[in-house]
Amino acid sequence: MPFYHAVTDFCPVHIKYLYQPRSIQQFKEDLDFLLENYQSISLQELIALNKEGKAINKNYFHLTFDDGLSEFYAVVAPILKEKGVHATVFLNTDFIDNKELFYRFKASILFEQLKDKSILSTSYNEKEQLDELAIQHGINFEDYLQKEQPYLTSDQIKELIGQGFTFGAHSKNHPIYNELSYEEQLAQTKESMKFITSKFNLDYSVFSFPFTDNGVSLSFFDKVSNFTDITFGCAGLKEDNAPNNFQRIAMETDKSGKEIIKGEYLYYLMKEKVGKHKIIRQ
Ligand SMILES: [Zn+2]
Incomplete structure (x- = not known):
């Protein structure tokens, strides 16, 4: 299960200092490699396979895109339709319709102008500092959102x-x-899931963890299993003792898709030898 954010030949300022998105050419090459070796399945098929719990005797893949970025509509979807590839997009409910900007995107925009490295290490709990800094330097995130339309x-x-x-x-x-209380973790998950499924009338419910699911407890997964079919992390090719939590492979590196996937398998086999191929949560 590979995961991406955006695909673009012109990296926007809000992403520029955070990660390197795939170019259109790189993305098409990733897809060609995946399609040569794996069969694309829909989210509904993935949910059904997971429910059945039987051994899978075919190589499948399902693409996912985090953060609900507008490049999915403008760039990614036309390519996927042409190649017949399924995909799921994960949305932050505060950001849909360009209502608000992810604090990391604010940091990237501020860094472009101020070139102060400490801006990029601002944490979630310090995110208001970014708004203060923007006011001090006459940077208007509202204008940026309206002009650039980063979100779907x-x-x-x-x-x-x-x-x-x-x-x-x-x-x-x-x-x-892992910096939120258990109650806050549940509220962020429950409220965003409820919003998406009711607003878009969905008959399935899936969730991908922002940043990482590192440190999230088994009791959390037990609780959210009441209202989610599958959840997704991004720890690479790894098993997980949390039921219905799938780990995905990050594709935004400087390597080719083939190198990334092969590397993940090799790394998995090495980890398996020393019993580190599985995430064991408490
Ligand atoms: Zn994200």
Whole structure:
């Protein structure tokens, strides 16, 4: 299960200092490699396979995209339709329709102008400092949102659902879960899931953890299993003792898709030898 954020030949300022998105050419090459070796399945098929719990005798893949970015509508979806590839997009409910900006994106925008490295290490709990800094330097995030439209709109999401793409939640405003209380973790998950499934009339419910699911407890997974089919982390090729939690492979590196996937398998086999191929939660 590979995961991406954006695909673009022109990296926008809000992403520029955070990670390197795939270019269109790189993304197409990733897809060609995946399609040569694996069969694309829909989210509904993945949920059904997981429910059956039987051994899978075929190589499948399902693509996922975090953060609900507008490049999925403009760039990614047309390529996926052409190649017949399924995908799920995970949305932060506070950001849909360009209502608010992810604090890490604010940091990237501020860094572009101020070139102060400490801005990029601002944590979720310090995020208000970014708003203060923007006011001090006359940077208006509201204007940026309206001009750049980084996020998918509700209408685009509805259109994409009509084309067969699937959607899930990625929390409300992208906190780091291991810095939240158990109650806050549940609220961020529950409220964002409820919003997405009711607003877009979905008959499935999936969630991907913002940043990482590192440190999230088994009792959390037990609780959310009441209202989610599957949850997704991003620890690479790894098993997980939390039921219905799938780990995904990050594709935004400087390597080719083939190198990334092969590397993950090799690394998995090495980890398996020393029993580190599985995440054991308490
Ligand atoms: Zn994210």
